[in-house]
Amino acid sequence: MLPTMSVSGELVIENKMISPEHLSRGDLVTFTSPLDPSRIVCKRLIGLPGDVICVDPTGQLAPSTEHVLVPRNHIWVSGDNAAFSRDSRMYGPVSMALIRGRLVAKIWPPTEATVFRNNFNYID
Amino acid sequence: MIQTWKALRTSWHDFMSTHRSLKWTLSTLIWLPTAITFTQYFYTVKSIKGRSMQPTLNPDYSPWRDIVVFDRFAIHTRRQCDRGDVVALHSPTDSKLIVKRIVALEGDTVKTLPPYPDAEVRIPPGYIWVEGDEPFHSEDSNKFGPVPLALIDSKLSFIIWPLARYGPLRKPMAPDPRASRDPAWRLEKAVMERERRRMARVTIAEHS
Numbered sequence: 001m002l003p004t005m006s007v008s009g010e011l012v013i014e015n016k017m018i019s020p021e022h023l024s025r026g027d028l029v030t031f032t033s034p035l036d037p038s039r040i041v042c043k044r045l046i047g048l049p050g051d052v053i054c055v056d057p058t059g060q061l062a063p064s065t066e067h068v069l070v071p072r073n074h075i076w077v078s079g080d081n082a083a084f085s086r087d088s089r090m091y092g093p094v095s096m097a098l099i100r101g102r103l104v105a106k107i108w109p110p111t112e113a114t115v116f117r118n119n120f121n122y123i124d
Numbered sequence: 125m126i127q128t129w130k131a132l133r134t135s136w137h138d139f140m141s142t143h144r145s146l147k148w149t150l151s152t153l154i155w156l157p158t159a160i161t162f163t164q165y166f167y168t169v170k171s172i173k174g175r176s177m178q179p180t181l182n183p184d185y186s187p188w189r190d191i192v193v194f195d196r197f198a199i200h201t202r203r204q205c206d207r208g209d210v211v212a213l214h215s216p217t218d219s220k221l222i223v224k225r226i227v228a229l230e231g232d233t234v235k236t237l238p239p240y241p242d243a244e245v246r247i248p249p250g251y252i253w254v255e256g257d258e259p260f261h262s263e264d265s266n267k268f269g270p271v272p273l274a275l276i277d278s279k280l281s282f283i284i285w286p287l288a289r290y291g292p293l294r295k296p297m298a299p300d301p302r303a304s305r306d307p308a309w310r311l312e313k314a315v316m317e318r319e320r321r322r323m324a325r326v327t328i329a330e331h332s
Contacts, residue, residue, distance in 0.1 A: 097214035
């Protein structure tokens with residue numbers, strides 16, 4: 001998640017009172033890792049149920065022609081720093097039952113305090 | 125000092141004995157956090173709906189829904205689950221709580237049942253394979269594939285209702301071949317056969 005959050009860590013505000021159905025593409029979601037139940041991870045939501053996603057456009061983890069349909073009640077997530085991220089390219093769509101919350105704002109360090117706005121652009 | 129303390133105590137006592145409803149409200153408020161912590165992190169009581177775990181839970185001859193105790197501590201804190209455990213997990217397809225039996229852990233190879241597209245599947249790390257005991261009425265891993273361990277909510281600890289089956293789940297054992305073959309004998313034999321057939325479809329990974 002490098003450009004959004006730094007390696008050294010920071011304090012963020014998380015909204016846990018969300019319903020996973022009302023998330024939108026571009027939100028920062030936190031969920032229990034499907035690989036290790038003791039870890040909570042934060043990724044950017046890319047695909048909602050029913051979307052067709054290209055697994056890896058760079059072709060490194062999967063052939064760049066491979067596309068998947070995100071199943072019902074699942075989301076597709078991806079880290080902002082794609083080269084160093086274990087995300088849906090590795091473990092596939094994530095069930096909404098694993099979602100814990102959505103990040104709202106960064107509050108520490110104070111010089112970099114921001115509200116995480118939805119930065120998802122749709123290309124016509 | 126002691127005098128004022130005593131006076132305070134007696135007046136508090138008088139006040140509480142005249143306001144019984146206030147006393148009840150206060151004691152409820154004080155005990156509520158304890159109760160919530162207990163059900164969130166240790167044990168919780170649930171009733172089972174549906175036929176997917178027959179004949180282990182909700183068997184046809186039982187007129188009631190089973191009421192069982194689920195152990196959250198074993199899953200969330202001790203993180204121990206094994207093949208054959210009955211667990212409550214969130215369904216990956218609609219997030220509702222379902223009760224299934226763990227058939228295979230990570231690294232194992234399972235021969236799947238019809239709705240699943242592949243004939244055989246190797247369980248990836250961090251995932252498990254769950255199935256209902258009654259394959260015809262069950263929406264399980266044969267439908268939605270291996271599920272992440274993080275979806276498991278709790279482990280079935282024991283049945284408290286109906287009283288006839290009170291206690292922890294028994295491990296199916298071969299009934300005595302010389303005993304008289306009454307319906308109970310045949311039921312036990314069927315359970316045992318079912319268990320044997322289910323485990324015959326699983327190849328357990330070497331390292332575990």
